[in-house]
Amino acid sequence: MMELVIAVAIGILGGSGVWLVLRPRTFQVIMGLALLAYAVNLFIFSMGSLSVGEEPIIKPGVPPDLLNYTDPMPQALVLTAIVISFATTALFLVVLLASRGLTDSDHVDGREEEP
Amino acid sequence: MKAFVDAAMPQLVVVPILLPLAAAAFMLLFDESRRPWKAVVNVAATIVGLLVAVALLTWTSRHEGIAAIGVHLPGNWHVPFGIVLVADRLAALMLVLTGIVGLASMLFSLARWHRSGVHYHTLFQIQLMGVNGAFLTGDLFNLFVFFEVMLAASYGLLLHGSGSVRVRAGLKYIAFNLLASSLFLVGVALLYGITGTLNFADMAQRVPHVPAADRGLLHAGAAILAIAFLAKAATWPLSFWLAPAYSAAAAPVAAAFVILSKVGMYAVLRLWPLLVSAEAGTALQFGADALVCGGLATLAFGMVAMLASQQLRRLAAYSLVISSGTMLAAIGIGGANLIGGALYYLMGSTLASCALFLLVELIERAREMEPLPPLRADQTDHLPFYLEQSENVDGEAVDDRALIGRAIPAATAFLGLGFAACALMIAGFPPLAGFLAKFAMLTAALDPAPGPGDSIDAGRWALLGLLLVSGLLVTIALSRAGVRHFWLPQSSPPPRLRVIECAPIAALIVGCAVLTVRAEPMLRYARATAEGLIAPANYITAVLAATPKPGPNRAGR
Numbered sequence: 001m002m003e004l005v006i007a008v009a010i011g012i013l014g015g016s017g018v019w020l021v022l023r024p025r026t027f028q029v030i031m032g033l034a035l036l037a038y039a040v041n042l043f044i045f046s047m048g049s050l051s052v053g054e055e056p057i058i059k060p061g062v063p064p065d066l067l068n069y070t071d072p073m074p075q076a077l078v079l080t081a082i083v084i085s086f087a088t089t090a091l092f093l094v095v096l097l098a099s100r101g102l103t104d105s106d107h108v109d110g111r112e113e114e115p
Numbered sequence: 116m117k118a119f120v121d122a123a124m125p126q127l128v129v130v131p132i133l134l135p136l137a138a139a140a141f142m143l144l145f146d147e148s149r150r151p152w153k154a155v156v157n158v159a160a161t162i163v164g165l166l167v168a169v170a171l172l173t174w175t176s177r178h179e180g181i182a183a184i185g186v187h188l189p190g191n192w193h194v195p196f197g198i199v200l201v202a203d204r205l206a207a208l209m210l211v212l213t214g215i216v217g218l219a220s221m222l223f224s225l226a227r228w229h230r231s232g233v234h235y236h237t238l239f240q241i242q243l244m245g246v247n248g249a250f251l252t253g254d255l256f257n258l259f260v261f262f263e264v265m266l267a268a269s270y271g272l273l274l275h276g277s278g279s280v281r282v283r284a285g286l287k288y289i290a291f292n293l294l295a296s297s298l299f300l301v302g303v304a305l306l307y308g309i310t311g312t313l314n315f316a317d318m319a320q321r322v323p324h325v326p327a328a329d330r331g332l333l334h335a336g337a338a339i340l341a342i343a344f345l346a347k348a349a350t351w352p353l354s355f356w357l358a359p360a361y362s363a364a365a366a367p368v369a370a371a372f373v374i375l376s377k378v379g380m381y382a383v384l385r386l387w388p389l390l391v392s393a394e395a396g397t398a399l400q401f402g403a404d405a406l407v408c409g410g411l412a413t414l415a416f417g418m419v420a421m422l423a424s425q426q427l428r429r430l431a432a433y434s435l436v437i438s439s440g441t442m443l444a445a446i447g448i449g450g451a452n453l454i455g456g457a458l459y460y461l462m463g464s465t466l467a468s469c470a471l472f473l474l475v476e477l478i479e480r481a482r483e484m485e486p487l488p489p490l491r492a493d494q495t496d497h498l499p500f501y502l503e504q505s506e507n508v509d510g511e512a513v514d515d516r517a518l519i520g521r522a523i524p525a526a527t528a529f530l531g532l533g534f535a536a537c538a539l540m541i542a543g544f545p546p547l548a549g550f551l552a553k554f555a556m557l558t559a560a561l562d563p564a565p566g567p568g569d570s571i572d573a574g575r576w577a578l579l580g581l582l583l584v585s586g587l588l589v590t591i592a593l594s595r596a597g598v599r600h601f602w603l604p605q606s607s608p609p610p611r612l613r614v615i616e617c618a619p620i621a622a623l624i625v626g627c628a629v630l631t632v633r634a635e636p637m638l639r640y641a642r643a644t645a646e647g648l649i650a651p652a653n654y655i656t657a658v659l660a661a662t663p664k665p666g667p668n669r670a671g672r
Contacts, residue, residue, distance in 0.1 A: 044300060047308035085296070088263065091289065092289050099286050
């Protein structure tokens with residue numbers, strides 16, 4: 001059940017992200033990139049196998065597999081990934097604003113499409 | 116010197132990462148009024164980095180087998196748990212190329228470009244750090260981190276000089292690379308989920324033991340990861356971003372970006388044989404066909420695009436696409452001789468593309484100073500740029516009397532000869548190294564080694580044909596551009612060039628000449644590199660055998 005919920009959530013976030021990235025307005029693109037980053041972060045997180053109430057500490061006498069403990073590695077990875085995607089999205093926001101200021105348009109091409 | 120390098124060896128591997136980081140951090144302390152000092156620091160750090168890379172290169176070429184692989188454990192942890200930096204022949208070669216390209220574009224920018232924006236020197240060093248780190252790292256997640264360091268710096272550098280063209284190009288470049296990074300992360304996560312490790316060597320060992328039920332996921336992860344790398348290496352159809360971005364960037368930035376597209380190629384070259392050759396049985400050639408087809412399509416796209424390009428900058432950008440396509444097809448077809456030839460080709464084409472990007476700036480600047488040709492009254496519709504120029508010389512209106520017996524100005528001669536040398540390198544014509552590289556690749560492709568399958572044989576023939584045709588088309592495109600820029604009579608005074616701008620270009624072309632003269636040892640090194648890549652047992656053993664140094668506490672106890 002938990003896997004299903006996570007999978008559906010990643011799918012919805014990823015799908016909306018891809019749709020938004022393909023839109024012509026820069027604001028839509030940046031929202032899409034942010035949603036895609038969320039989807040990817042959840043995906044990395046779920047790669048450590050989802051479990052409730054397990055510890056990332058190997059106990060003596062218990063076999064050290066994913067049935068008995070949780071993998072701390074994806075959480076470390078996801079922290080790094082969050083920081084990097086956050087920073088690069090912020091940088092994209094600056095470029096977006098510069099583009100808006102220079103071209104007076106929020107279209108990704110810097111000019112409106114011909115009707 | 117030898118003894119010093121040998122003594123410093125496992126620690127020397129980390130220097131190409133720490134040195135640019137330290138230089139960048141140091142330069143951040145000063146504001147832009149101290150730009151001359153920053154330039155000195157930057158040049159010094161780049162030169163020292165290049166020297167360290169050369170030391171690593173000579174170290175790897177002096178040793179054989181496992182001894183030629185330098186492994187450094189930055190965190191002093193056991194191998195599959197801690198991060199690891201590995202300097203083998205391929206990494207050392209790429210480090211030297213990075214150093215040369217970086218130094219050349221750095222010196223070129225000192226003439227004027229480094230003044231057209233803030234933090235140029237800092238960003239430049241951070242980019243060097245990211246590129247060097249990507250070449251040295253031995254685990255997948257650090258590869259991602261160094262990719263991001265390199266990309267973040269490249270976003271800033273692409274916008275260097277500002278202007279709406281750069282901002283528009285930068286917007287798309289950043290969006291595209293953020294998407295590629297997302298795919299990269301998904302691929303990393305999938306591979307981690309299946310193999311339970313991020314270390315290249317450890318992963319190569321575990322891949323054969325992946326149960327058959329998980330093979331599909333493994334292949335999906337590898338394919339998603341490969342898409343991220345191929346997008347960086349500008350494989351068709353993911354190469355559309357390259358020409359607008361690189362032609363919008365300032366000339367020294369574009370020249371430094373030459374190495375960026377090689378990073379994606381490096382990742383394919385490093386990971387694909389490691390993960391695939393370890394796989395036994397049916398999946399032995401997983402992805403080979405895709406690599407060959409992608410490489411050939413890229414090569415074909417690059418040469419047609421080059422023929423269609425009207426701007427010199429775009430010509431230079433598409434020469435990178437051609438180089439990527441050639442490399443990828445050669446990697447996909449495989450074989451030590453072919454990959455060795457392709458690596459030798461990579462050295463030459465990197466230097467030549469870098470020189471071409473720098474030359475284009477000087478040539479275009481020379482044109483900007485010329486008065487525009489007077490428009491005739493009937494010439495109302497806008498012809499393309501080149502045709503407008505040649506309209507001017509139709510008939511015999513130009514006085515060719517005056518051209519006879521007049522010495523060519525030294526600046527024009529330098530630009531013309533430099534352009535000709537770059538064109539010869541990129542098109543692969545004798546006498547320069549481009550020809551030798553293509554010759555080595557063609558010989559290896561025709562070599563009747565046991566081919567694994569029919570499609571690969573077809574790939575060999577296709578590569579053979581496309582390499583020859585691409586040489587022809589590139590020659591047509593570049594000589595057409597050369598004729599229009601150098602042979603048209605010019606009434607304007609010759610362009611003024613500065614020594615600091617000409618010296619890097621001359622050095623790069625001399626580098627190409629050295630590659631040609633010293634072709635035999637270079638090719639031998641490239642073949643040894645390729646053999647090490649195809650049979651990565653030494654790499655795996657060397658990385659897994661690395662042991663942490665005992666700490667001072669434990670020694671004292």
